[in-house]
Amino acid sequence: MTVELVRSSAHDSDVLFAARVSTLGEQTLEQSQLDGSASEVDEKRDRGLINYLMRDRHGSPFEHNSMTFYVRAPIFVFREFMRHRIASYNEESGRYRELGPVFYVPSAERNLVQVGKPGAYDFLPGSAEQTALVQQQTRAAAIHAYEAYQRMLEAGVAREVARIVLPLNIYSSMYVTLNARSLMNFLSLRTKREGSSFPSFPQREIEMCAEQMEAHFEQLMPLTHAAFNQNGRVSP
Amino acid sequence: MTVELVRSSAHDSDVLFAARVSTLGEQTLEQSQLDGSASEVDEKRDRGLINYLMRDRHGSPFEHNSMTFYVRAPIFVFREFMRHRIASYNEESGRYRELGPVFYVPSAERNLVQVGKPGAYDFLPGSAEQTALVQQQTRAAAIHAYEAYQRMLEAGVAREVARIVLPLNIYSSMYVTLNARSLMNFLSLRTKREGSSFPSFPQREIEMCAEQMEAHFEQLMPLTHAAFNQNGRVSP
Amino acid sequence: MTVELVRSSAHDSDVLFAARVSTLGEQTLEQSQLDGSASEVDEKRDRGLINYLMRDRHGSPFEHNSMTFYVRAPIFVFREFMRHRIASYNEESGRYRELGPVFYVPSAERNLVQVGKPGAYDFLPGSAEQTALVQQQTRAAAIHAYEAYQRMLEAGVAREVARIVLPLNIYSSMYVTLNARSLMNFLSLRTKREGSSFPSFPQREIEMCAEQMEAHFEQLMPLTHAAFNQNGRVSP
Amino acid sequence: MTVELVRSSAHDSDVLFAARVSTLGEQTLEQSQLDGSASEVDEKRDRGLINYLMRDRHGSPFEHNSMTFYVRAPIFVFREFMRHRIASYNEESGRYRELGPVFYVPSAERNLVQVGKPGAYDFLPGSAEQTALVQQQTRAAAIHAYEAYQRMLEAGVAREVARIVLPLNIYSSMYVTLNARSLMNFLSLRTKREGSSFPSFPQREIEMCAEQMEAHFEQLMPLTHAAFNQNGRVSP
Numbered sequence: 001m002t003v004e005l006v007r008s009s010a011h012d013s014d015v016l017f018a019a020r021v022s023t024l025g026e027q028t029l030e031q032s033q034l035d036g037s038a039s040e041v042d043e044k045r046d047r048g049l050i051n052y053l054m055r056d057r058h059g060s061p062f063e064h065n066s067m068t069f070y071v072r073a074p075i076f077v078f079r080e081f082m083r084h085r086i087a088s089y090n091e092e093s094g095r096y097r098e099l100g101p102v103f104y105v106p107s108a109e110r111n112l113v114q115v116g117k118p119g120a121y122d123f124l125p126g127s128a129e130q131t132a133l134v135q136q137q138t139r140a141a142a143i144h145a146y147e148a149y150q151r152m153l154e155a156g157v158a159r160e161v162a163r164i165v166l167p168l169n170i171y172s173s174m175y176v177t178l179n180a181r182s183l184m185n186f187l188s189l190r191t192k193r194e195g196s197s198f199p200s201f202p203q204r205e206i207e208m209c210a211e212q213m214e215a216h217f218e219q220l221m222p223l224t225h226a227a228f229n230q231n232g233r234v235s236p
Numbered sequence: 237m238t239v240e241l242v243r244s245s246a247h248d249s250d251v252l253f254a255a256r257v258s259t260l261g262e263q264t265l266e267q268s269q270l271d272g273s274a275s276e277v278d279e280k281r282d283r284g285l286i287n288y289l290m291r292d293r294h295g296s297p298f299e300h301n302s303m304t305f306y307v308r309a310p311i312f313v314f315r316e317f318m319r320h321r322i323a324s325y326n327e328e329s330g331r332y333r334e335l336g337p338v339f340y341v342p343s344a345e346r347n348l349v350q351v352g353k354p355g356a357y358d359f360l361p362g363s364a365e366q367t368a369l370v371q372q373q374t375r376a377a378a379i380h381a382y383e384a385y386q387r388m389l390e391a392g393v394a395r396e397v398a399r400i401v402l403p404l405n406i407y408s409s410m411y412v413t414l415n416a417r418s419l420m421n422f423l424s425l426r427t428k429r430e431g432s433s434f435p436s437f438p439q440r441e442i443e444m445c446a447e448q449m450e451a452h453f454e455q456l457m458p459l460t461h462a463a464f465n466q467n468g469r470v471s472p
Numbered sequence: 473m474t475v476e477l478v479r480s481s482a483h484d485s486d487v488l489f490a491a492r493v494s495t496l497g498e499q500t501l502e503q504s505q506l507d508g509s510a511s512e513v514d515e516k517r518d519r520g521l522i523n524y525l526m527r528d529r530h531g532s533p534f535e536h537n538s539m540t541f542y543v544r545a546p547i548f549v550f551r552e553f554m555r556h557r558i559a560s561y562n563e564e565s566g567r568y569r570e571l572g573p574v575f576y577v578p579s580a581e582r583n584l585v586q587v588g589k590p591g592a593y594d595f596l597p598g599s600a601e602q603t604a605l606v607q608q609q610t611r612a613a614a615i616h617a618y619e620a621y622q623r624m625l626e627a628g629v630a631r632e633v634a635r636i637v638l639p640l641n642i643y644s645s646m647y648v649t650l651n652a653r654s655l656m657n658f659l660s661l662r663t664k665r666e667g668s669s670f671p672s673f674p675q676r677e678i679e680m681c682a683e684q685m686e687a688h689f690e691q692l693m694p695l696t697h698a699a700f701n702q703n704g705r706v707s708p
Numbered sequence: 709m710t711v712e713l714v715r716s717s718a719h720d721s722d723v724l725f726a727a728r729v730s731t732l733g734e735q736t737l738e739q740s741q742l743d744g745s746a747s748e749v750d751e752k753r754d755r756g757l758i759n760y761l762m763r764d765r766h767g768s769p770f771e772h773n774s775m776t777f778y779v780r781a782p783i784f785v786f787r788e789f790m791r792h793r794i795a796s797y798n799e800e801s802g803r804y805r806e807l808g809p810v811f812y813v814p815s816a817e818r819n820l821v822q823v824g825k826p827g828a829y830d831f832l833p834g835s836a837e838q839t840a841l842v843q844q845q846t847r848a849a850a851i852h853a854y855e856a857y858q859r860m861l862e863a864g865v866a867r868e869v870a871r872i873v874l875p876l877n878i879y880s881s882m883y884v885t886l887n888a889r890s891l892m893n894f895l896s897l898r899t900k901r902e903g904s905s906f907p908s909f910p911q912r913e914i915e916m917c918a919e920q921m922e923a924h925f926e927q928l929m930p931l932t933h934a935a936f937n938q939n940g941r942v943s944p
Contacts, residue, residue: 006725009717009774017714018798018883021778023590023805056591057661057670060555063796064885066717066774076400079311083532085321088771088887090726095439096354097731106397114394118332118495119528123394133391134398141384141401148377155369158350158359160439161342162370164312165377169400175726177772179796179885189529198529203331203396242489245481245538253478254562254647257542259569259826292827293897293906296791299560300649302481302538306493319768324535324651326490333495354731355764411490413536415560415649425765434765547787548872557793567911568826578869586866590804595866605863606870613856613873620849627841630822630831632911633814634842636784637849641872675803675868 001205002072003212005220010065010180012223016046018061019053047223054227059236062181062224069176069213074104076168077206080190086182091174094163098153103142104169106134110204121201142167180221184228185235187214197232237441238308239448241456246301246416248459252282254297255289283459290463295472298417298460305412305449310340312404313442316426322418327410330399334389339378340405342370346440357437378403416457420464421471423450433468473677474544475684477692482537482652484695488518490533491525519695526699531708534653534696541648541685546576548640549678552662558654563646566635570625575614576641578606582676593673614639652693656700657707659686669704709913710780711920713928718773718888720931724754726769727761755931762935767944770889770932777884777921782812784876785914788898794890799882802871806861811850812877814842818912829909850875888929892936893943895922905940 053061071081082089092099106112112126112134126134145167152162178186190202190210202210218225228235289297307317318325328335342348348362348370362370381403388398414422426438426446438446454461464471525533543553554561564571578584584598584606598606617639624634650658662674662682674682690697700707761769779789790797800807814820820834820842834842853875860870886894898910898918910918926933936943 007717007722007772009715009776014715014776021798021881021883022801052591058591060796060798064715064776064798064883066885066887068717068722068772074400075315075404079315079318082315082318083325088768089319090729090768090772093730095357104400106400110397112393112397114396119524119530121331121394126393130391130393134388134393137384137388138401141381144380145377145403148373152370152373155366157348157362157366157370158357160350161346161348164310164340164342164405165374165403167381167401167403168311173729175729175772177774177887179774243481243486243536245479245540250479250540257562257645257647258565288827294827296560296562300479300540300562300647302649302651304481304486304536324532326493326532326536329494355760355766409493411493411536413538413651415538546872547876551783551787551790554787554790555797561791567829576872578872582869584865584869586868593803593866598865602863602865606860606865609856609860610873613853616852617849617875620845624842624845627838629820629834629838629842630829632822633818633820636782636812636814636877637846637875639853639873639875640783 001077001208001212002070003209003216004070005067005216006070006175007068008066008216008220010067010220012046012050012221014065015050015053015061015180015221015224018064019049019058047226050223051227051230054224054231054236057236059181062184062236063179065179065221066177067179067183067216067220069216070173071176071209072171072173073209074169074205075172077203077209078172078174079168080203080206081176081209084182084186086185087176087178089174089176092172094166095160098159099149099163099166099170099172101142101146102171103138103167104171104205105138119201120199123204138169142169180217180224181235183213183217186210187217187228188233188235191233193233195229195232197234237313237444237448238306239445239452240306241303241452242306242411243304244302244452244456246303246456248282248286248457250301251286251289251297251416251457251460254300255285255294286459287463287466290460290467290472293472295417298420298472299415301415301457302413303415303419303452303456305452306409307412307445308407308409309445310405310441311408313439313445314408314410315404316439316442317412317445320418320422322421323412323414325410325412328408330402331396334395335385335399335402335406335408337378337382338407339374339403340407340441341374355437356435359440374405378405416453416460417471419449419453420469422446423453423464424469424471427469429469431465431468433470473549473680473684474542475681475688476542477539477688478542478647479540480538480688480692482539482692484518484522484693486537487522487525487533487652487693487696490536491521491530522695523699523702526696526703526708529708531653534656534708535651537651537693538649539651539655539688539692541688542645543648543681544643544645545681546641546677547644549675549681550644550646551640552675552678553648553681556654556658558657559648559650561646561648564644566638567632570631571621571635571638571642571644573614573618574643575610575639576643576677577610591673592671595676610641614641652689652696653707655685655689658682659689659700660705660707663705665705667701667704669706709785709916709920710778711917711924712778713775713924714778714883715776716774716924716928718775718928720754720758720929722773723758723761723769723888723929723932726772727757727766758931759935759938762932762939762944765944767889770892770944771887773887773929774885775887775891775924775928777924778881779884779917780879780881781917782877782913783880785911785917786880786882787876788911788914789884789917792890792894794893795884795886797882797884800880802874803868806867807857807871807874807878807880809850809854810879811846811875812879812913813846827909828907831912846877850877888925888932889943891921891925892941894918895925895936896941896943899941901941903937903940905942
């Protein structure tokens with residue numbers, strides 16, 4: 001899984017100015033920055049305002065920002081990703097180009113055995129045999145499928161037809177753009193953490209993407225991220 | 237491809253009452269129906285109003301309706317489908333259940349050879365050899381992948397892991413709910429028709445779904461559908 | 473405030489079939505209804521499934537339904553209403569028609585005095601003098617503004633210009649269409665109730681609309697509504 | 709009307725990299741910039757790609773960017789503005805603060821007389837008498853309404869109640885954030901220009917905002933803006 005932050009215009013101050021227009025009105029951003037001499041008092045006040053917005057679900061001030069990520073992940077991850085509708089996507093197309101033979105094979109650390117009941121599964125490590133089987137089968141299936149793909153392409157069959165034999169663990173790449181409110185919703189559903197108000201049971205592979213996105217988010221908007229964690233990791 | 241209309245609340249009259257609130261104001265739906273004695277004059281007037289709304293892109297009156305479809309199609313079709321964000325989706329989950337061994341194999345009628353340049357491809361019939369190759373390869377690849385899937389399941393590997401070897405042509409099923417405005421946008425991009433204002437180059441398999449959805453739409457909302465066709469098949 | 477349910481296709485069973493496609497797959501709606509002999513066991517199971525979906529925030533099954541309301545309310549209510557973006561709106565237009573002289577005047581029961589701090593105001597009854605003042609001032613201001621409106625219209629000034637003097641308490645009317653998930657989000661923010669997981673501080677007038685919408689919702693989808701209440705009135 | 713560009717992350721190159729991921733796949737943004745030595749050949753190629761995307765309605769590459777505007781305009785403008793749902797809004801609140809006595813009065817240049825039929829009105833200059841009447845009436849109505857507002861506030865009535873007498877031409881302020889695709893949709897509906905594929909009949913006051921937003925957009929994304937104009941000012 002590769003996640004790179006490609007573009008961003010995302011700062012805690014974007015949340016603050018948007019929230020303050022409600023109460024301060026006609027002040028522009030520049031004025032609001034001139035007023036703020038960034039003292040300790042200000043910082044405490046800013047932190048408090050962001051925490052209040054998060055806690056009481058005033059969500060709209062968290063929308064005036066934008067993050068664009070480049071994500072490289074297998075198609076079964078993208079299938080879950082694109083169910084999130086408040087985001088913009090552009091993905092590599094198997095209709096326009098020949099897809100390369102790069103496939104996801106679960107590492108030895110990947111838990112393989114599912115216990116518990118539907119909707120609340122837990123995962124435990126596989127045995128050595130299970131781990132070996134998974135790695136061997138996913139590799140073999142990928143090679144076999146890719147050979148069929150190549151055979152059809154070489155015979156002059158259109159890419160959009162030939163690709164239908166490719167497996168869900170082939171890698172694809174995309175750009176995705178979203179704002180902090182939408183990202184927090186994504187994180188709340190696609191990561192599993194202690195202290196969350198609502199339980200989430202993400203597939204591990206999309207969680208690996210989500211964790212990388214969260215690290216960027218934390219760097220860009222530390223106060224917002226902290227308030228997200230303090231308030232049960234629920235998107236406001 | 238299977239498309240069934242599962243639920244609908246979608247009539248041309250829904251468009252009319254929503255449009256008329258702009259100009260008639262406080263009249264309720266029942267009043268507006270009592271007034272309308274459904275004469276020929278009324279029908280011509282209704283047809284004219286819907287055509288005017290479509291032509292001049294007054295889109296919102298086409299949103300006060302709802303259609304729910306059950307769709308059964310291969311995953312590569314669902315991947316394109318779910319890029320349409322103004323719709324509601326619930327799909328069969330490979331995490332919660334074992335997927336059945338049903339795969340899409342292109343029929344002999346499916347054009348296999350792509351000509352033209354990127355963004356404007358045209359498709360021509362394949363040779364007998366190409367057709368045979370495609371059918372043989374997609375079948376063989378599907379069987380091979382499904383065996384790997386079964387082998388992992390039998391060894392106690394979690395469904396969400398085992399499924400990653402399955403190919404993009406395995407069938408899935410979903411419910412999708414959308415309104416006429418969103419459906420017309422879908423149809424404009426996922427069907428290719430003479431007389432369209434904008435060119436579209438849908439993959440044939442999603443077009444096969446779109447055509448079935450359009451047939452239901454035409455039955456439910458004949459005036460709206462006719463106006464869509466008369467105005468270049470652009471969603472207002 | 474007037475709220476009428478104009479159209480609906482909204483049943484608890486819509487939630488159930490959408491949820492079950494995840495786990496049961498290719499079953500169609502009709503099959504699922506034939507299977508269900510509506511025994512007590514089934515009802516308990518249905519109730520349990522809906523409660524589970526609500527509690528664990530599986531929101532998408534609550535989207536395959538549709539409710540259209542006719543709402544008549546003052547413009548200051550519509551201003552708040554239309555901030556909810558997951559809905560379809562068509563409103564009476566002051567550009568296309570002359571608006572009638574109907575204005576909202578707070579009743580004697582309307583609490584007039586605000587106490588507490590920003591973001592968590594509480595409201596107490598006004599004194600007899602305050603109540604009389606509000607009723608007298610809103611009436612007088614409305615009459616004065618409407619006379620200015622009429623004077624400009626009579627002089628041949630365009631409706632879209634003349635209307636700019638009209639006050640925020642003039643009544644307008646609209647159709648709004650949304651699904652249960654979006655409606656629950658609206659209700660969670662626009663009603664104030666004991667037992668809510670998150671605090672909300674709606675203006676009383678939009679709450680009066682919301683309460684009427686909720687009564688319809690409860691009738692149409694009793695299990696969904698009950699689960700909404702049991703789980704802190706948070707939209708899943 | 710005041711429109712300021714507060715924040716932006718919006719470049720023609722954002723469109724290009726998003727479009728090229730479809731055909732070039734795994735290349736990251738940095739790689740794509742290193743490759744591009746910005747020769748004249750490149751510029752012509754870039755211009756051609758953006759024009760092709762616009763013409764054939766490939767809309768998603770125009771979404772990976774963000775513009776935040778501060779807008780100060782009368783409430784009747786905001787009412788139309790906020791019907792655009794693919795955008796983020798935070799507006800000054802009459803519940804949280806006392807609104808200032810600043811009102812929109814149509815200038816002498818504002819056309820006042822409406823001719824033509826519903827849906828396609830044209831506007832002509834008013835007579836000297838009409839112009840004087842409009843200015844006198846809007847001023848007088850504003851003063852009268854604001855006095856009623858003040859009287860109620862002074863008597864201790866809550867702001868959210870007192871404000872209901874204020875007229876639609878009182879100024880408010882907001883932040884709005886949207887991407888280029890959504891902005892082009894806004895511009896196509898809220899400006900009236902020769903050479904547009906679809907007719908639009910915006911109220912002049914929102915068009916004044918739209919024109920200022922368009923000027924910023926043209927500066928930020930000149931190739932995208934040019935392609936928008938060349939292709940009938942339709943959002944892709």
